[in-house]
Amino acid sequence: MSLELRKHFEEIEALTDEEFEFIRPFFKLRKLRKHQFLIQNGSEVHHEHFVLKGLLRAYYTNDQGKEHILQFAMENWWVSDYQAFFKHTHATINVDCLEDCEVLSLSFDDRELICRKIPSVGHFFRIKANLGYVALQRRILSLLDQDAKGRYEQLLELYPNLLQRVPKTTLAAYLGVSRETLSRL
Amino acid sequence: MSLELRKHFEEIEALTDEEFEFIRPFFKLRKLRKHQFLIQNGSEVHHEHFVLKGLLRAYYTNDQGKEHILQFAMENWWVSDYQAFFKHTHATINVDCLEDCEVLSLSFDDRELICRKIPSVGHFFRIKANLGYVALQRRILSLLDQDAKGRYEQLLELYPNLLQRVPKTTLAAYLGVSRETLSRL
DNA sequence: CGCGCGATTGAGTAATTTCAAATCTAGTGG
């Protein structure tokens, strides 16, 4: 069960057995059922979560009740309300399960602890954040440069399996188009 | 001249004099004139740049010649083609000066070196990347949730001084609206 | 004065949204 986590870390930076044994206990397994909330708007956010199994969405709901998906999170992805997590504020988004899920939850304090204690882990999270940053830049460019069709095609190219796992309505909420427009391709 | 840099680091994490003296020489001062390129599409990107003075833009130009601004960079901001910088690929965007500029340039290898050598610096860049990530998430939400007017107002609220420093045409290229639409407020 | 750049304005067009209705599909219980 920890194998996936270790493999994930070591895609960036190798860890010794001792290092991994040290950090492993800070991750707490949580199992959630489809439709269950991992983070709810207004709550305090002390954890981020590594997805072992399943699929989640992090989404913002505006005044008119319209939902915008900030990110999906499938196996080997991380998810949280990162604004609230890093800035110690209350959640402004929801995170819930689109499928039954298993996640490994890591608290902010434990994260800082292991980053400072084990340089390789600090390195991992630094690189990970850098890669996340460029991924978001790509999405911004997609939103600025592409129309609905272009964005849809880019999404399918990037995550072909998403289409099999979520209804198109949900993809529309990620792309920033109405479900009707998406339906007309 | 290095005072700004040190102050910038220490907004996140304190450094000893020895630590700062160690990292300082890795930053090379570069002065650029308005309209000059810091990074050009197609080139290799070995550096990121800390802005001491001036204002730059990082922008993508699509097939039809339309420009989309990925980020502005004013005093105390960092700028590069981060996709190319982190992934060691060729630049896909341009970075040029909207005003005469002074930047401190740091190479990727030196960055990694000082991050590994001085944990506080690694910590700084990790936190910085995290904050950058949530800033981009906010921009994505803005693009998904707000119309042209809403995005313009949010931008003015966030960076009131930008309006004094760049023509509205340039703001339009950041917001993803035509200059005519922006002109109609 | 006249040039050049940026801002504005108008009119027509294209893309997308909204609202509404119809259709399809998978899962459930009889």
Added chain:
DNA sequence: CCACTAGATTTGAAATTACTCAATCGCGCG
């Protein structure tokens, strides 16, 4: 096996938003 239902998808038509193209205006500066 079939009927029923909830969710998802599609389709239509009108309304809205923003874009494009074009012309005009305003201002600072050589």
